Amino acid sequence: MTATGSTFQESAFSESAERRALRDAVAALGRRYGLDYFLGKARAGERTDELWREAGRLGYLGVNLPVEYGGGGAGCYELSIVLEELGAAGCPLLMLVVTPAICGSIIARFGTEEQRRRWLPGFADGSVRMAFAITEPEAGSNSHRLATVGRRTPDGWRLTGRKVFVSGIEGSDAVLVVGRTEDTRTGRLRPALFTVPVDAPGLEYRRIPMEIVSPEYQYQVFLDDVALPADALIGDQDAGLLQLFAGLNPERIMAAAFAVGIGRHALGKAVDYARDRTVWQQPIGAHQGIAHPLAQARIELELARLMMQKAAHLYDHGDDAGAGEAANMAKYAAAEAGAHAVDQAVHTLGGNGLTQEYGLAALLAVSRAGRVAPVSREMILNFVAQHTLRLPRSY
Numbered sequence: 001m002t003a004t005g006s007t008f009q010e011s012a013f014s015e016s017a018e019r020r021a022l023r024d025a026v027a028a029l030g031r032r033y034g035l036d037y038f039l040g041k042a043r044a045g046e047r048t049d050e051l052w053r054e055a056g057r058l059g060y061l062g063v064n065l066p067v068e069y070g071g072g073g074a075g076c077y078e079l080s081i082v083l084e085e086l087g088a089a090g091c092p093l094l095m096l097v098v099t100p101a102i103c104g105s106i107i108a109r110f111g112t113e114e115q116r117r118r119w120l121p122g123f124a125d126g127s128v129r130m131a132f133a134i135t136e137p138e139a140g141s142n143s144h145r146l147a148t149v150g151r152r153t154p155d156g157w158r159l160t161g162r163k164v165f166v167s168g169i170e171g172s173d174a175v176l177v178v179g180r181t182e183d184t185r186t187g188r189l190r191p192a193l194f195t196v197p198v199d200a201p202g203l204e205y206r207r208i209p210m211e212i213v214s215p216e217y218q219y220q221v222f223l224d225d226v227a228l229p230a231d232a233l234i235g236d237q238d239a240g241l242l243q244l245f246a247g248l249n250p251e252r253i254m255a256a257a258f259a260v261g262i263g264r265h266a267l268g269k270a271v272d273y274a275r276d277r278t279v280w281q282q283p284i285g286a287h288q289g290i291a292h293p294l295a296q297a298r299i300e301l302e303l304a305r306l307m308m309q310k311a312a313h314l315y316d317h318g319d320d321a322g323a324g325e326a327a328n329m330a331k332y333a334a335a336e337a338g339a340h341a342v343d344q345a346v347h348t349l350g351g352n353g354l355t356q357e358y359g360l361a362a363l364l365a366v367s368r369a370g371r372v373a374p375v376s377r378e379m380i381l382n383f384v385a386q387h388t389l390r391l392p393r394s395y
Contacts, residue, residue: 019081026060026082030089035265035359038091042215042362047171051091055082056126061096064250065104069120075316076101076250080257080308087261088268090359094216095131095168097258097374099123101250103130103176106193110235110243119195122173130195131175132247133163133221148179148223150192156230159194163221165373169205170217172198177223178244181237191241193234202226212369213362245324249315251374252327256308259331259338259370262363263301269360270294270345273352284348293344300337307333325388332380335370342367 015023033051041048055061064079065071072078083096104123107115122128139145148161159179169175174197180189196203202224207217235243271294274285284290311326342363346353354361371377385391 019078022060022063022078023081023085025058026055026085027089029055029058029060030086030091033089033091035090038215039213039356039359039362042213046215048091048093048215049171051086052093052095052129053126055086055093056124059124061100061126062104062120062124064100065120065124066108066116069108069116070124071104071120072124075312076105076253077309077312077316079250080253080312083254083257084261084264084305087258088264089261090265092258092261094214094258095129095171097251097254098132098167099129099172101254102132102247105250106176106234106243106247109246112231114231115195115234119174128174129168129172131166131169131172131198132178132251133166133169133175134178134244135163135165137162137164146178146180146191148177149189150179150181150194150228150233152181153227155227157194157228157232159196159223159226159228161223163223164218165208166205166219166221168216169198169219169221170207174198175203175221176234177221181233183238190238191244192237193243194228194232195234196223196226196228196232200226200228212365214366246320249311249320249323249327252331253308253311253315253323255370255374256304256311256327256330256334259334259367260301260305260308262367262370263297263304263334263338263341266342266345266360266363266367267294267297267301269358270348273349273358290348294348297337297341297344300333301341304330304333304337325384328375328380328383331375332377335367335377338370339367 038048059072060082062070063072063074063082064076067073079101083092086092100123104120107119119128136146138147150157150159161179174195177194177196179192179194181192183190203226204222205219207219210218274290274294275283277284307326307330311323311330314326315323346360346364349358349360352358382394386393
C-alpha cells in the first residue's frame with residue numbers, strides 16, 4: 001500500500017479498490033469478535049489481547065508504518081479505516097490511537113534509525129505496545145505548562161513529574177512521555193519526548209476508577225527521578241513541540257475514527273430494531289418520530305467521516321498545517337455525531353436500550369468521553385477561532 005496511490009477525489013469520495021478491500025477485511029475480523037467479546041473482556045477486567053494479536057498478525061496494526069520496519073507503507077487514512085471498522089463491529093481498540101498512530105507516527109518521522117528499528121517492527125506486528133503520557137493534573141494538555149521535566153546527566157536524562165489519564169499502560173512495554181527540557185539556545189523550558197520503559201525504577205502507575213465499561217483502563221503515572229539513557233529522547237531536543245504536534249494530528253484523526261465507528265455500530269443496531277419491532281401493526285421505523293432522528297444521525301456520521309478522510313489525506317500528503325485544522329474539525333464533528341448516534345440508538349430501543357442484552361447503554365459513557373478526550377470540544381473551538389477565523393487568542 002502507498003499513502004499517495006490515490007487522488008484526493010478517489011480517497012475521499014470513492015475509495016480505491018485497495019482501501020475497500022482493507023475495509024472489508026477488517027470488518028470481517030471485527031465481526032468474528034464483536035461487542036459481546038469486547039464488553040465481556042471489559043467486565044471481566046481483561047484486555048482484548050486476542051483481537052490485538054490477530055490484527056497485528058494480519059498487518060492491520062502497522063498499516064501506516066514504513067515497509068522497511070515491518071509496516072504496510074500506507075498512511076493514517078488506512079489506519080483510520082482499521083479503527084473505524086473495528087468500532088463499527090463493536091470492538092474498537094483504543095490503543096490503535098496511541099501505539100501506531102501517536103507513538104508510531106512520531107518515531108517514524110523523527111526517531112533515529114536505531115529508535116525506529118527498536119520500536120516500529122513491534123508496533124507493526126502487535127508484539128510491542130507503547131502508551132502516551134501528556135496530560136497533567138494542573139496543566140491538562142497545555143504543553144506550555146507541563147511540570148514534568150527532563151534534566152541532562154552525564155549518562156543521559158533524569159525525568160521527574162506526574163501524568164494522568166494515561167491509557168493502557170498496564171499492557172504496554174513503554175510509555176512516550178511529554179516533558180520539558182532546557183532549550184540549549186535560550187535556556188527556557190520547551191517540550192521534549194522521552195521513551196520510558198514501564199518497569200523503569202522510579203516509574204509507578206495507579207489505576208483511575210472510571211465509570212466507563214472498557215477493557216482499556218486509565219492511569220496516573222508518577223515519575224520520580226527516572227534515569228534514562230541518552231537515546232530515550234526522541235528526535236531533536238529543541239524541536240519537541242513540532243514533533244508533538246506531528247503525533248497529535250493522527251491522534252485526533254483516530255479519535256474521530258473511534259467515534260464514527262461506535263456511532264455506526266449503535267446506529268446499525270437501532271435501525272435493525274426499528275425495522276423489526278412492530279407496534280400497532282407496523283414496524284416502529286415507519287414512524288417519522290423514529291426514522292427522522294436515525295436519518296439525522298446517519299447524516300451527521302457521514303459528514304464527520306468525510307472530514308476525517310480529508311484530515312487523513314492532508315496528513316498523509318505532508319500538509320501538517322492543513323491537517324491540523326481538518327483533524328481538529330474531524331474530531332469535533334465525530335465526537336458530537338458519535339455521541340448523538342449512541343444516545344438516539346438507546347432512545348430508539350426504549351427500555352431495551354438500557355439492558356445488557358443489547359449492549360448500547362455501555363457505549364453511552366464511551367461515546368460521551370469522546371467529547372472530552374483526547375482534547376475537549378472547547379479547546380477545538382478555541383483552535384478554530386484562533387487559527388481559522390483569526391480571532392484574538394482567548395487564553
